Amino acid sequence: MKYHVVSLGCPKNKVDSERFAWVMNSAGWKYSEEADRSDMIILNTCAFIAPATEESLDYLSDILRWKSADLTRKVVLAGCLPGRYSDDGSGGLEDIDLVIGPGDWRKLSSWLGAVFDGPAGVIGSGSYRYLRIANGCSNNCAYCTIPAIRGKFVPQRMDTILRESDLLVQQGAKEIGLVAQDSGNWLQDGTDLASLTETLAARHPSIWFRLYYLHPLHFPHRLIDIFSRFSNVVPYIDMPVQHASDSILKRMGRRHGVETIEKIMEELDRSPVEIAVRYTVITGYPGETESDFIALRNFLGRYDSGRHIAAFSWYPEEGTLEYARAVERGDAVDDSTASRRLASLSAVGDSLYANWDQRLQGREIPVLVDDIHSGHTVWDAPEVDAVVTFTEAVTPGTIVKARVIESSGAVLMAELVN
Ligand code: SF4
Incomplete structure (x- = not known):
């Protein structure tokens, strides 16, 4: 019997998909590259924001059409979409054979009738892979659905992380990305993310390690020194700064101000190692004035370490604090202003790349x-x-x-x- 996995969304979902693949293979199923030639499709969805939900629903309706041609085919719906909407009572899930929440591989294995004694594995391939070091998030930002979908922050155990890193290397990975909703918050028995990174880098000296999702509030400052000492810890910071106006950061519930991110960026710019930062930001947030936006734009263009800007418009996500508050206050930014601001940030992103183009030329x-x-x-x-x-x-x-x-x-x- 053959199965196929469709993995949508971010690298964190990819890790769950690789775990599902391990369950399926261990239960005697074979992976098929082609969905049409499979007996089962696992759709691992993302529903973080409205466009991701729409994409997941589009895939689901295609897959249900595939099933309707042969009712012996099986469909498993996994990930954030059922995590977010399974309890809304609206139905529509009856054609699906199994619905499992984010990363719930145990439910998949018991449905298959498979029993596993040892630790869980992952199966995947490729030059780069991802390793999940924690689940969930406890920050409760006012615009975010993740804590409701994935629950509170729970760090993965150190021995599990080390074992999974060995597995990824055995499977041919040359780069391992450490992922979590709030990676900098990882702490186990007094060992923090920086120490974990050192341990991993020393254990696998020929493997690149890349850290994702470093919330400014839990930024691991010691990482900058680790970049100097371990050439296999890549000098890359993926930082969801979200905004550069104190009033917007406060309204977002980020629990830090602009000074925090300015100090981090100044520290990165001072480093003898050339560091690249990927900023994630939201513009068009309710209450964002033109001067808030200009503060954000200026911030993003200011630092040598800035290389990438991933900018998003705010979405009114049902169930979040901001969803109700923006309606109550009536201060949502209109669509054309939000689009204009997004385009303006894209131009700043182009100028960051242009700076780096000059720096990298001929090197x-x-x-x-x-x-x-x-x-x-x-x-x-x-x-x-x-x-x-x-x-x-x-x-x-x-x-x-x-x-x-x-x-x-x-x-x-x-x-x-x-
Ligand atoms: S830190 Fe990230 S995942 Fe956690 S609540 Fe805020 S935006 Fe959501």
Whole structure:
């Protein structure tokens, strides 16, 4: 019997999908690349914001159509969509054979009648993989659905993380991304995220480690020193700063002000190691004035370490604190203003890339090869940031030295250096 997994959303969901694949393989099923040739499809959904929910629902209706052609086919709906909507009483789930919440691999295994004694595994492939170090989030930002979907922050045990890192390396990973909703909050028996990173980097010295989702409130300042001491901890900071106006940050419930993120950025700019920051921000937040927006735009353009901007418009997400409050106060930003602000941030993003283009031109840099013609640098996360395109075929899963011969924003052209 064959199964196929459709994994939507962020890298954290990918980890859950790889766990489901491990359950399925352990229960005797075989993975199929082709959904049409499968007997079961597991749809692992994202429902963080409205567009993600719509995408998940589109996939679900396609898959239910696939099932309606042969009712012996099975459909498993997993992830945030059922986590968010399963209790709304609106029905519509009756054609689905199994509904499981985010990461609930145990429910999948008991449905399959499989019993596992040892620790859970993951199955996947590729030059880069992700390792989940915690579940849930306790920050309760006013616009966010995650705490309601995934519950409070629960750190993964250190021995589990080390064991899973070994597994990923055995399966061929050359880069491991540490993911969680609030990675900097990870703490186990006095060991913090910085110490965990050191342990992992020393255990797997030829593997790149990349840290994702470093909330400014729990920023691991010691990481900057670790970048200097461990060349395999890539100098990359993925930081959801969200805004650069104190009043908006306060309304978002972020529990830190602009000074906190300014100090972090100044520290990163002072580092002898060249660090790249990926900012995540929300514009068009209810109550955002033009001067709030200008403060955000100026902040994003200010620091040498800034390389990527992932900007989103605010969505009125049902069930969040801001959903009701914006209606009550009547101060939501209109769509055209929000779109204009988003476009303006995109222009700042272009200028950050232009600065880096100049810096990288002609330089010899390490690149992790993801497929025969492309890869990514230490300053770029796979799938979301800049891509390196090689002038010749290269072996996937290797780290090569390459010279940048041309760069334009999110595309770097590079030739191999012997
Ligand atoms: S820290 Fe992130 S995941 Fe947690 S509540 Fe805030 S936005 Fe949501």
